[in-house]
Amino acid sequence: MKKFNTLLEAVEFAVTRCNSWSFATSNDNYDVKGLLVLAETSDSENPMDEDSFYVVSPAGAIGLCEDGEDIYWLFLSDAAPNEDLPLTxxxxxxxxxxxxxxxxxxxxxxxxxxxxxxx
Ligand SMILES: [Zn+2]
Structure with missing residues (x-):
């Protein structure tokens, strides 16, 4: 699993693993372009503090680890929707x-x- 300081960096890596995602808490779906646009907006509106980071799973799911807490998975990879995602x-x-x-x-x-x- 890889670690990134901004959502945009995480997305740029995730697009090499899969090409569509589902938002974890709703039925919204994102394609590559949609996720890149969302990442740019999110990074400019919510800059990360230095104890927080994003992670990308082997199948391309994107999670947020805030202040060293458990990982909160934001976007699930459509390539592997039932991927076993770690909490830490x-x-x-x-x-x-x-x-x-x-x-x-x-x-x-x-x-x-x-x-x-x-x-
Ligand atoms: Zn020694």
């Missing part, structure tokens, strides 16, 4: 550092890959 955004693995040798290790790893110290 899984960030890319983060790096932390070994307390003994200082090497970068993937968060969640049990041992340092350099010196073997248990983390």
């Amino acid at each position: 955004y899984q960030a890319e693995p983060q790096i932390k550092f070994c307390s003994k040798c200082g090497s970068g290790v993937v968060l969640g790893a049990r041992f340092c890959g350099q010196c073997g110290t248990a983390l």
